[in-house]
Amino acid sequence: MAADGGRWSLRFDPDLPWADYVALVGERETSAGPSDVAHAELVADVDGTVVGRATVRLELDDFFRTLGGQIGYLVLPAHRGRGHATEMLRQSLVFLREHGHPEPVLVTCDDDNVASATVIERNGGVLESVVSGVGDVPKRRYWIG
Template structure:
């Protein structure tokens, strides 16, 4: 298995999702990282993304995937805040794909 798509559920309601990649290819190492997540608009600003990222890191650690790369658009203040709250260490900010914002690349060790 190279990846898993998980849903985040609170009291029977799906509030968000996580895409977990167990291996990095060139694109993921440069831009995408091991984990992608999103919270449904009506459920934002309640800590769900923070919890989704924490639990996604546990899923990867359980498979001995370390260190873990998580990225976000340089313009995505909310996602950067989530990653920094959970303890990601910023390595660098790299140019995005053509027409896309730069990417902030964080590591969890």
Template sequence: MPELVRPTTDVRHSYLEAVAEFRAEGRGTPDDESMLGRDIRTYGRHWHEPAGFAAYAAALAADAEDDTPRPAGFVPSTTLWYVEGDTFLGRVSIRHRLTRRLLDWGGLVGYDVRPTARRRGHATAMLRAALPVARRIGHESVLVTCDHDNVGSRRVIEANGGVFEDRRGGKLRYWIGAREA
């Protein structure tokens, strides 16, 4: 049964396979502003070495701490990986607070499912499992956004109780009540 876990070196080989899938669909390019895209550009060249991958997993864990240095405009974020055994299926990131940009564009929760694991309910389950984590961080409700033309992501958000608020630019904005664990 898949579960959310802290980033771990146990899934390194599967993670590298997933990144190859993401890159094949264009992720990690200079114009990819997603967390995954930035991670590919920043850390990707080090992932093939076990020590480099371990450093990446440690950096993701440290990003949840308030005092961790980060680029201007970035906020602390808890990243969890959705795995089944040693197979990486996806990732979810829960930002600890909103900035103006996140309010308009990025939201509090972001997620990615590797291409070969899509259309199996993983994104819905991942988001559902992330809501109690968001509550423990202190969120009563979470803002989740998606591209206006991403029907699959809209369904994931709505299946988790997302209430549509508005569209800002190309992003649809939904609020979901964070649940108790």
């Protein structure tokens, strides 16, 4: 994933057996950094094949309130372009609502990520603004709800 510019999870190791990974992410982080917020990691699978993941933030710090948003998602390269990201974002929104999060929901993407912007817009995202991001890539801020 790192070679593709994405990051699966802070604890993901492709050589770690799946059951061990699930047990690991179920543990409470004891050395949380200042930008660690309460969140859930959701795995997307199709017929038993993992195609991606979504991170749903149940609270926001200054970074996520400005640039990161409440939902981040990633589809593995071999599974892109098949509508998985659109469905992952839809189900992440359902998850947030089921856990009592009020609308609207902030979702962001890099300004040059046309695929992600399309996914957000297909889920009802309304562009609020484009802001300076990390490095040279501006971020698009969308609200869904």
